[in-house]
Amino acid sequence: MTDGELEVLALSLQVSLVAILFALPLALAAAWLLSRRDFPGKSLLDGVIHLPLVLPPVVVGYLLILGFGRQGLIGGWLHDVFGLTLIFNWTGAALAAGVMAFPLMVRAIRLSLDAIDRRLETAARTLGAGRADVFLTVTLPLALPGLLAGTVLGFARCLGEFGATITFAANIPGETRTIPLAIYSALQTPDGESAALRLVLLSILVSILALAGSEWLARRLARRLGGEG
Amino acid sequence: MLEVAIEGRWGDFALDARFVSEARVTALFGRSGAGKTSLVETLAGLRRPTSGRITVDGEVLFDAAAGIDLAPEHRRLGYVFQDARLFPHLSVAGNLRYGARRAKAPGDFAEIVALLDLAPLLARRPRELSGGERQRVAIGRALLAGPRLLLMDEPLASLDQARKLEILPFIERLANDGAVRIVYVTHAMEEVLRLADRLVLLSHGSVAAEGGVEELLARLDLTPETGRFDAGSAFACTVAAHDATWDLTRLDFAGGDFWVSRMALPPGQRLRVRVRARDVSLALVRPERSSVLNVFSGRVTEIGAVDGPQVDVLVDIGAPLRARITRRSLSELGIEPGREVHAVVKAVAIDRQSLGGGLGRPAR
Numbered sequence: 153m154t155d156g157e158l159e160v161l162a163l164s165l166q167v168s169l170v171a172i173l174f175a176l177p178l179a180l181a182a183a184w185l186l187s188r189r190d191f192p193g194k195s196l197l198d199g200v201i202h203l204p205l206v207l208p209p210v211v212v213g214y215l216l217i218l219g220f221g222r223q224g225l226i227g228g229w230l231h232d233v234f235g236l237t238l239i240f241n242w243t244g245a246a247l248a249a250g251v252m253a254f255p256l257m258v259r260a261i262r263l264s265l266d267a268i269d270r271r272l273e274t275a276a277r278t279l280g281a282g283r284a285d286v287f288l289t290v291t292l293p294l295a296l297p298g299l300l301a302g303t304v305l306g307f308a309r310c311l312g313e314f315g316a317t318i319t320f321a322a323n324i325p326g327e328t329r330t331i332p333l334a335i336y337s338a339l340q341t342p343d344g345e346s347a348a349l350r351l352v353l354l355s356i357l358v359s360i361l362a363l364a365g366s367e368w369l370a371r372r373l374a375r376r377l378g379g380e381g
Numbered sequence: 382m383l384e385v386a387i388e389g390r391w392g393d394f395a396l397d398a399r400f401v402s403e404a405r406v407t408a409l410f411g412r413s414g415a416g417k418t419s420l421v422e423t424l425a426g427l428r429r430p431t432s433g434r435i436t437v438d439g440e441v442l443f444d445a446a447a448g449i450d451l452a453p454e455h456r457r458l459g460y461v462f463q464d465a466r467l468f469p470h471l472s473v474a475g476n477l478r479y480g481a482r483r484a485k486a487p488g489d490f491a492e493i494v495a496l497l498d499l500a501p502l503l504a505r506r507p508r509e510l511s512g513g514e515r516q517r518v519a520i521g522r523a524l525l526a527g528p529r530l531l532l533m534d535e536p537l538a539s540l541d542q543a544r545k546l547e548i549l550p551f552i553e554r555l556a557n558d559g560a561v562r563i564v565y566v567t568h569a570m571e572e573v574l575r576l577a578d579r580l581v582l583l584s585h586g587s588v589a590a591e592g593g594v595e596e597l598l599a600r601l602d603l604t605p606e607t608g609r610f611d612a613g614s615a616f617a618c619t620v621a622a623h624d625a626t627w628d629l630t631r632l633d634f635a636g637g638d639f640w641v642s643r644m645a646l647p648p649g650q651r652l653r654v655r656v657r658a659r660d661v662s663l664a665l666v667r668p669e670r671s672s673v674l675n676v677f678s679g680r681v682t683e684i685g686a687v688d689g690p691q692v693d694v695l696v697d698i699g700a701p702l703r704a705r706i707t708r709r710s711l712s713e714l715g716i717e718p719g720r721e722v723h724a725v726v727k728a729v730a731i732d733r734q735s736l737g738g739g740l741g742r743p744a745r
Contacts, residue, residue, distance in 0.1 A: 269466075271462070271464070271466055272466055272468060272469075274427055274453075274466075275460070275462060275466040275468075276468070276479070277426075277427070277452070277453040277454050278425055278427070278453050278454070278456075278458065278459070278460035278523075279454075279479050279480035279483065279522065279523070279526050280454045280457075280480055280483035280484055280526055281454055281479075281483055282452070282454050285454075285483070289479075290468060290470075293470045294469070294470060376470060377469055377470050
């Protein structure tokens with residue numbers, strides 16, 4: 153592997169991991185709200201969460217520029233208050249990847265929350281566990297398979313993210329050029345096909361490793377949950 | 382002491398329950414839809430009544446007027462559900478300890494494991510247990526949380542007959558132990574006879590009657606609530622003697638003594654016997670040269686409502702005994718309140734099924 157490829161790989165992993173790390177708690181909260189609570193505007197929230205799944209990624213990227221760019225409502229505030237700039241650097245790439253992966257994660261987690269027998273949570277209450285305690289000791293362990301599935305799906309989506317990233321964070325080597333962007337760039341250069349092929353193989357390898365890892369984890373979980381995972 | 386006076390409405394269903402009980406085992410009895418489960422859920426804090434008050438040993442769990450509504454986790458009431466509801470991600474030991482870990486005064490682990498014979502199950506997962514074993518673990522789990530009252534919501538209803546007979550002795554032991562008082566929800570009179578001291582009859586969301594088991598079973602007006610087919614009287618008896626020659630056992634009770642098929646119980650053991658009304662016949666003269674061993678003389682005190690060709694008659698033989706006879710016999714024998722009659726009960730009509738153990742250990 154060349155230094156350039158190593159850099160691309162490390163950046164891809166960094167962007168995806170950070171994206172997942174931030175998206176996971178939010179996805180869990182959103183999934184919990186959608187699964188367990190009734191409130192006005194619930195279907196609106198549901199729709200907004202699922203938008204990145206149906207919109208062209210370029211549109212999502214553009215919306216991110218509007219919202220998180222220097223002049224954007226949130227971006228401007230982040231810059232003024234924290235001195236934080238998301239656009240055109242790797243954190244922007246992570247934001248784009250996280251947003252694109254979000255609906256997939258919410259869906260997977262919500263399904264597993266829906267599948268939990270609520271009566272088990274009631275039983276835990278009668279045994280002296282408060283709401284938060286029940287969530288941590290009954291709901292969360294039983295939702296672990298869904299959390300794992302959501303994480304894997306989200307991670308894969310992050311690794312493959314292209315459209316929103318290139319629109320929002322641009323294609324800057326060493327900063328926002330993840331594997332898909334690097335493949336695209338290689339194909340744009342004359343004689344870049346062999347470099348592209350090597351990156352494609354790298355991408356396949358990373359995906360297989362991630363899948364195998366999650367498979368192994370899922371099997372361990374299933375054993376712990378008594379074959380119900 | 383459990384004091385309940387609540388009203389609630391959920392959709393079409395209205396609950397209006399008032400009762401007080403100090404008994405070791407209070408049975409909430411009624412048909413499905415009578416409001417039994419709604420009532421225990423309300424006690425446990427899983428359902429909120431619109432008004433009223435619930436107290437246990439003087440501590441207020443719910444008081445609408447005072448704005449008190451303790452969360453389920455603060456009520457310290459054990460709850461055994463019809464479906465055991467064991468946590469699938471924990472082992473049996475993990476399930477047992479779940480409540481104990483959160484309790485200020487948890488039950489004694491070793492003692493409860495021994496009481497319910499759980500030692501061989503501890504390392505297993507809930508899915509590896511039979512229905513009966515699951516229910517035993519659920520009972521242990523609730524007990525270990527150190528409850529001041531154990532609510533059992535039809536704990537045997539989802540089990541087959543064999544499993545029921547396997548679990549009943551454990552619950553019986555628990556009841557007789559007296560360590561924790563039990564509110565036992567059921568629609569099976571057998572379980573009431575076997576376990577309960579006090580009976581609360583629920584019908585259409587309200588308490589039709591409350592009182593001692595024997596007392597309520599003797600009330601002809603409660604037949605619709607206690608069940609027509611199995612209607613009968615219950616008697617608190619003591620095993621008096623065994624007759625080895627004829628394989629019989631003599632039981633003493635307030636109305637004299639019964640001869641029944643021999644039982645494997647020690648003399649002095651107290652138990653409850655039910656005599657079904659349809660197994661009792663009446664005669665104006667004392668039957669002689671008859672195969673029947675149990676004849677009781679008494680005075681008719683009440684004649685129940687007519688139900689087709691049959692009618693129930695209450696005879697005071699020192700305790701109220703219920704007899705079901707035809708309307709025709711009633712008329713031909715001229716049976717009316719005040720009349721002296723002889724009630725005849727076949728010894729073989731009293732079998733194990735009619736026996737209750739709800740009266741505790743051998744008389745002291």
